[in-house]
Structures are given as structure tokens and as C-alpha cells.
Amino acid sequence: MPGATSLELIEKLVAFDTTSRNTNLDLISFVQGYLAHLGITSSRIHNETGSKANLYATIGPENVSGVLLSGHTDVVPVDGQDWHTDPFQIVKKENKIFGRGTSDMKSFIGITLATIPKFIGKTLKVPLHLAFSYDEEVGCLGVRSLIDFVNDLPVKPIMAIIGEPTSMEVVTGHKGKRSYVGQVEGYEAHSSLAPLGVNAVEYAAEFIAFLKTMARNIEKDGPFDPLYDVQHSTLHVGTIRGGTALNIVPKVCTFDFEFRYIGDEDPDQIETQFMAYASEKIEPKMKAVSESSKFNIKRVNDVPGLDISPDHEAVSFVKRLAKRNDYKKVAFGTEAGLYQHRGEIPAVICGPGSIEQAHKPNEFITLDQIHLAENFFLRLMDNICEN
Ligand SMILES: [Zn+2]
Numbered sequence: 001m002p003g004a005t006s007l008e009l010i011e012k013l014v015a016f017d018t019t020s021r022n023t024n025l026d027l028i029s030f031v032q033g034y035l036a037h038l039g040i041t042s043s044r045i046h047n048e049t050g051s052k053a054n055l056y057a058t059i060g061p062e063n064v065s066g067v068l069l070s071g072h073t074d075v076v077p078v079d080g081q082d083w084h085t086d087p088f089q090i091v092k093k094e095n096k097i098f099g100r101g102t103s104d105m106k107s108f109i110g111i112t113l114a115t116i117p118k119f120i121g122k123t124l125k126v127p128l129h130l131a132f133s134y135d136e137e138v139g140c141l142g143v144r145s146l147i148d149f150v151n152d153l154p155v156k157p158i159m160a161i162i163g164e165p166t167s168m169e170v171v172t173g174h175k176g177k178r179s180y181v182g183q184v185e186g187y188e189a190h191s192s193l194a195p196l197g198v199n200a201v202e203y204a205a206e207f208i209a210f211l212k213t214m215a216r217n218i219e220k221d222g223p224f225d226p227l228y229d230v231q232h233s234t235l236h237v238g239t240i241r242g243g244t245a246l247n248i249v250p251k252v253c254t255f256d257f258e259f260r261y262i263g264d265e266d267p268d269q270i271e272t273q274f275m276a277y278a279s280e281k282i283e284p285k286m287k288a289v290s291e292s293s294k295f296n297i298k299r300v301n302d303v304p305g306l307d308i309s310p311d312h313e314a315v316s317f318v319k320r321l322a323k324r325n326d327y328k329k330v331a332f333g334t335e336a337g338l339y340q341h342r343g344e345i346p347a348v349i350c351g352p353g354s355i356e357q358a359h360k361p362n363e364f365i366t367l368d369q370i371h372l373a374e375n376f377f378l379r380l381m382d383n384i385c386e387n
Pocket of ligand 1: 072104105136164165
């Protein structure tokens with residue numbers, strides 16, 4: 001559908017139910033077909049089973065570093081949410097467009113695609129790269145192979161603009177996050193013989209109390225970053241399961257925890273601290289009673305934070321495009337940190353729609369936001385095209 005408006009493309013993209021548990025291949029095929037009509041070839045980078053894919057395309061010269069536009073194609077589930085309209089069919093009411101992904105973040109992709117035909121026939125001084133990923137909402141999983149693909153190209157992009165919903169404000173930072181599962185294996189005994197058993201729940205509690213002490217120290221001593229609502233790194237335990245009955249010394253306890261860290265924090269140092277506590281302070285006490293007992297901590301995800309200097313050229317460039325002088329940091333995570341750390345590509349977040357609407361029932365974007373983003377892309381075109 002070349003010549004389609006932003007709104008028509010947003011409608012088309014929202015209609016693909018790309019909830020992260022589903023395939024995104026229909027959407028990817030549509031985008032590939034759309035680009036092919038314009039004479040633009042694109043590459044797919046599939047997941048292991050071939051059920052999902054990232055898409056990468058370059059418009060303009062291939063021997064020069066260009067500007068990468070990054071978006072994720074998946075959306076969060078609508079299950080159990082009170083939607084007043086079909087989430088996968090956009091509905092326009094006054095100046096709002098309702099539908100899953102309208103803010104997070106199919107409008108950015110739709111507006112990007114609607115702008116591409118305007119570049120055709122122009123001479124681009126630097127290329128534009130499109131990088132659309134899968135599985136962002138379940139731990140930024142897909143974009144990793146996309147970044148590796150980009151890293152292997154002869155010429156790497158000079159910068160990346162991540163179009164997550166910031167209401168078109170310029171965002172220079174978000175916290176990094178590491179998440180873990182703790183698996184404690186004790187030794188069962190009758191509760192009347194408690195000292196002969198290894199109580200998995202109690203050892204987990206001892207570790208969790210240590211995490212809480214670490215969290216309190218960080219809250220007191222920093223480091224701090226005043227650009228965040230919560231100005232320091234945080235540690236948090238989300239779930240705990242263990243034990244079978246009051247009169248049995250519990251054999252198993254598992255729990256999930258995470259920490260979110262600011263740019264001045266060294267995540268390895270935090271991790272080393274609690275790992276050492278588990279292996280040096282807790283596990284030996286368990287093993288003294290039963291050699292078979294274990295205290296395991298497994299890292300399950302690692303999404304680096306974004307922290308780019310406000311003086312960086314990439315930030316100045318995005319400020320010009322957004323016509324703003326201010327910048328901020330946000331609480332939510334994005335793929336930007338992976339571009340910065342894994343790809344060593346300077347990244348800035350700026351996109352239409354509000355994070356307030358994201359992940360909620362009756363998600364919407366306002367027409368104003370769509371217009372702001374359209375103008376952003378027109379200024380991008382003026383900046384990178386010769387005529
Ligand atoms: Zn998003």
C-alpha cells in the first residue's frame with residue numbers, strides 16, 4: 001500500500017495480533033512487501049524456531065554510516081483487560097486512536113513507513129536504517145540478534161533513535177535491569193528434629209534479608225541520579241514459594257528477584273556482593289548439615305541501561321528533529337541500552353504516544369502525537385537528504 005497515510009499504516013499494523021507469544025511473521029511479511037514495492041530490499045533475522053523475525057533495511061548509500069530507526073513489533077497481551085472496543089481494530093474517537101500498540105509502539109513504525117516514500121527519488125547524504133524487532137516486551141530478546149547482525153555489517157549506523165512512547169520528548173537514559181531466580185535445596189526432616197534438617201525457606205529468608213540490607217545501603221549512600229524519580233538503584237524480591245506443611249522442614253524454596261541500576265552503578269559489583277554472600281556465608285552452613293544441599297542463584301535476564309551524555313551529537317541531533325531543548329530520563333526499560341552497550345551505537349529515545357497509555361486497556365494515541373512524529377520525520381528527511 002505505497003502512498004498510504006500514517007493512520008492507514010497504523011491501522012494495518014495494529015490488526016496483526018503480535019502479542020509476544022504469537023508469531024510476528026505476518027506483520028514482517030507485510031512490511032517487507034511494502035518496502036519491496038518501493039524498491040527497498042530488507043533482511044529477516046529469525047529466532048531459533050523460525051516463528052518470529054527481526055527486520056532490517058537500509059535506504060540510501062550503503063558505504064556511509066546512517067541513522068537507525070528502531071521499533072519493536074510485539075505488543076503486550078490484552079487478556080483480562082476491560083477493552084471497550086476490539087483491541088486489534090483501531091477506533092477513532094475525537095482526537096484519539098484506540099487499539100493495542102497504538103502508543104507502544106506500532107504508531108512509530110506506521111509513521112516511519114508512511115514517510116519512506118517521500119525519500120524515494122531524493123539523494124540521501126547518509127542512509128536510513130530500519131530495525132524492527134520481536135519479543136521486546138518479554139525481556140528485549142529479539143533485538144540482540146538484530147544488533148549482532150548490524151555489528152557484522154561493513155559500515156555500522158552512526159546512531160539509533162528508539163521510538164518508544166516518550167510523547168516526543170528526548171530521553172537520554174533509563175535504568176538497566178538484571179533478574180534472577182534463587183533455588184534453595186535443603187534437607188527434609190520432621191519439624192520436631194529441625195536441627196537435623198536444612199530449612200530451605202529459612203536460608204532463602206536469610207539471603208532475602210541480606211538483599212534488603214543492600215537495598216537500604218544503596219538508598220542511603222547512592223550513587224544518585226536526580227534525573228530519575230527514584231534516584232538510586234533498587235533491589236526487589238517479587239515472589240517466593242517454598243515448603244509443604246508446617247510439620248516438615250522444607251526441602252525446597254524458590255524466589256525471584258531483580259535489581260534496577262542507574263548509569264553510575266556497576267551491576268557486576270552488586271551481583272558479586274550477593275553471589276558471594278550466598279556461596280560464602282549461607283551455603284557452607286547448609287552443607288555442614290547435609291552435603292547434598294545447595295543455594296543456587298541463576299541470572300535469567302540482563303537488559304543494560306541507557307546513559308548517553310546530553311552533550312552527545314546524537315542527542316543534539318534528536319533535539320533538533322523534535323524541536324526541543326530539554327531532555328529527561330525514564331523509568332521504563334527499552335532496547336536503547338542494548339544498542340548502546342551490545343552494539344556500541346549511541347542511542348536516544350524519542351517517539352509518539354505516552355507511556356501512561358502503554359500496556360493498559362483502551363490504549364490510545366492522540367492525533368497530535370502522530371502529527372508531531374510526522375513533522376519529526378520530515379525534519380529528519382531535510383537533514384539527511386540533499387534536495
Ligand atoms: Zn515498547
